[in-house]
Amino acid sequence: METFLFVLFALSACGGALAVVLTQNVVRMAFWLVISLGSVAGLFFSLDADFVGAVQLLIYVGGTVVLLIFGVMLTSKEPFTAIKQNPAEIVQGAVVGLAFLAMVLATVYAVDWQSHQAVVVGHEHDGLPSGYNRPIEGNTARSIGTALLGVRFDRDLGKGGEHASGEHGHAHRDHDVSTGYLLPFEVVSVHLLVVLVGAAYLARAKRRRPVSAA
Amino acid sequence: MNAYLAVAAVLFVCGVMCMATKRNGIGVLMGVELVLNGANINFVAFSKYGLLGLDGQIFSLFVIVLAAAEAAVALAIALNFYNNHLTIDVDQASELKN
Numbered sequence: 001m002e003t004f005l006f007v008l009f010a011l012s013a014c015g016g017a018l019a020v021v022l023t024q025n026v027v028r029m030a031f032w033l034v035i036s037l038g039s040v041a042g043l044f045f046s047l048d049a050d051f052v053g054a055v056q057l058l059i060y061v062g063g064t065v066v067l068l069i070f071g072v073m074l075t076s077k078e079p080f081t082a083i084k085q086n087p088a089e090i091v092q093g094a095v096v097g098l099a100f101l102a103m104v105l106a107t108v109y110a111v112d113w114q115s116h117q118a119v120v121v122g123h124e125h126d127g128l129p130s131g132y133n134r135p136i137e138g139n140t141a142r143s144i145g146t147a148l149l150g151v152r153f154d155r156d157l158g159k160g161g162e163h164a165s166g167e168h169g170h171a172h173r174d175h176d177v178s179t180g181y182l183l184p185f186e187v188v189s190v191h192l193l194v195v196l197v198g199a200a201y202l203a204r205a206k207r208r209r210p211v212s213a214a
Numbered sequence: 215m216n217a218y219l220a221v222a223a224v225l226f227v228c229g230v231m232c233m234a235t236k237r238n239g240i241g242v243l244m245g246v247e248l249v250l251n252g253a254n255i256n257f258v259a260f261s262k263y264g265l266l267g268l269d270g271q272i273f274s275l276f277v278i279v280l281a282a283a284e285a286a287v288a289l290a291i292a293l294n295f296y297n298n299h300l301t302i303d304v305d306q307a308s309e310l311k312n
Contacts, residue, residue: 006217010217010221013221013224013225014221014224014225014228017224017225017228017229017248018224018228020228020232020244020245020248021228021231021232021235021245026238026240026241029240029241029244030240030244033244033247033248036225036248036251037247037251040225040251040254040255043218043221043255043258044254044255044258044274047218047258047259047261047262048262049258049261049262049271049274051271051275052254052258052271052274052275052278055275055278056254056278059278059279059282060247060251060278060281060282063282064247064281064282064285067285067286067289068240068243068244068247068285068289070289071240071243071289071292071293072240074293074296075239075240075292075293075296075302076302089235090235093231093234093235096231096234097227097228097230097231100227100230100231101223101224101227104223104226104227105220105223108216108219108220108223109216109220113215113216113263113264140268140271143268144268144271144272144275147268147272148272152268181272184276188276188279188280191280191283192279192282192283195283195284195286195287196283196286198287198290199286199287199289199290200290202287202290202291202293202294203289203290203293203294
């Protein structure tokens with residue numbers, strides 16, 4: 001069942017992305033983008049990231065794509081505009097794209113991620129805190145919320161019991177207490193506010209100054 | 215995990231090709247969204263199978279929020295460009311050429 005769902009979502013994500021590239025019509029591109037982003041949300045759900053999947057559905061599929069469709073509506077004179085490329089450009093694009101895809105896929109499959117992970121962690125693999133990579137599936141909304149407020153229940157509380165017996169554990173445990181994501185959260189929120197004010201300023205309707213008033 | 219990375223690679227390459235070949239400004243924006251989604255899949259896949267833990271999911275949340283902000287600003291710029299040029303073909307944006 002899990003494999004079937006993964007194959008379904010992966011095929012629709014890749015197919016949607018390919019159709020976005022191949023379609024000439026902007027409105028159909030937006031539709032295929034919805035398909036692709038929705039199946040990416042499905043991939044997030046199957047990766048036990050339920051909160052990220054929900055946010056993907058809400059913000060991307062519900063917000064960003066609607067914004068893009070409004071952009072399409074405001075910038076096209078007739079409903080089905082298609083700006084054509086000539087076939088030579090399409091052939092060039094296909095060759096470059098396939099070469100690039102082959103390079104990225106060769107890189108992905110050349111690395112043995114499991115042994116790489118063992119090298120990075122080294123000897124401390126046994127001493128990982130119990131909350132580090134929890135076997136519980138999903139249910140990440142509360143931990144993400146507390147992490148955004150600066151408290152890491154998944155990491156800090158798991159450290160205490162595991163390292164308590166080690167003699168050198170106490171020395172570097174103080175450096176390891178993570179502080180969560182309060183500062184990046186604030187930075188992102190201020191960034192979002194500034195960006196939206198700037199976007200509203202850029203896209204405002206320009207008022208023509210009446211000639212008689214000058 | 216390699217399968218997830220492969221899906222992310224396909225999305226990334228599609229987004230890059232979309233950015234490079236589309237002449238419609240909105241199409242370029244859609245390419246950017248696809249690229250960011252490929253990166254997000256990588257983040258969440260490493261958060262499950264790698265050592266990132268919850269950090270990968272939080273990073274993907276930040277990426278989603280920044281993508282929304284980027285789309286808003288880029289659409290405002292596209293609307294201004296359309297108001298000035300009455301087209302959204304990015305090949306027409308050549309004022310900076312000497």
